[in-house]
Amino acid sequence: MKFQIECNTGDISKMCLICQENFQTDEARLIVCNDQGEGYGDICHQCIAKGGNWVQFQLQKFSQKLLA
Structure with missing residues (x-):
C-alpha cells in the first residue's frame, strides 16, 4: 500500500x-492506494493523529481483509 x-x-x-x-x-487529503495507484479510500484527521504505527497496524488488518 502507498x-x-x-x-x-x-x-x-x-x-x-x-x-x-464521515468527515x-x-x-489536503491522505489517500491509501494500491501499488498501481488505485485509491482504496481516505484516512480522517482523527485517525492520522493516532500516529504512524497505529495507522500501519490498522492498514495491515485492512489488507488482510482484502486478501481473504
Whole structure:
C-alpha cells in the first residue's frame, strides 16, 4: 500500500477507511492506494493523529481483509 497526498480545493465529505466515520476534508487529503495507484479510500484527521504505527497496524488488518 502507498499513501497519496492531494491538495483539496473545497470541502468534500468522505468516509474514513479505518474508522468508517464521515468527515470533511481540509486543505489536503491522505489517500491509501494500491501499488498501481488505485485509491482504496481516505484516512480522517482523527485517525492520522493516532500516529504512524497505529495507522500501519490498522492498514495491515485492512489488507488482510482484502486478501481473504
